[in-house]
Amino acid sequence: MQPTWVGVVTAVSLAIIALAALAVAAAVASTALGMRAALRALRDLAGPALDDARQLVATIRNEVEALAATSSDLRERIVRAADAVEARLALVNALLGGVQGSVQSTALGLVATIRGLLRGIKMRRLNRGRKKR
Helix, strand or coil: CCCHHHHHHHHHHHHHHHHHHHHHHHHHHHHHHHHHHHHHHHHHHHHHHHHHHHHHHHHHHHHHHHHHHHHHHHHHHHHHHHHHHHHHHHHHHHHHHHHHHHHHHHHHHHHHHHHHHHHHHHHHHHHHHHHHC
């Protein structure tokens, strides 16, 4: 048999351990409630900032989409303008080709006429020179 004081010490020890466990449980519960309150306060403080950040992201997304649409529209306009310029340059090239042919024909005719006039003047001078002798 064991002495009676062992049972008393064991009972007191178990009571102290139980009280310590209750104290730890109370501390954990208190900490959990404190954390919960801290998280609520953080949510209350950060909530408007998160909403503002979401609005900012949405605004930036809309602006980027609008910029992309504008860029696409501008690119299409530039391509259409380049096609129109190319078509007009082809017309101008064809017109210049026709004008060049006309100018060449006119120049050749003018040169032939000037040569004929110069020959006529030369012949006339030669005829005058023979008559004076």
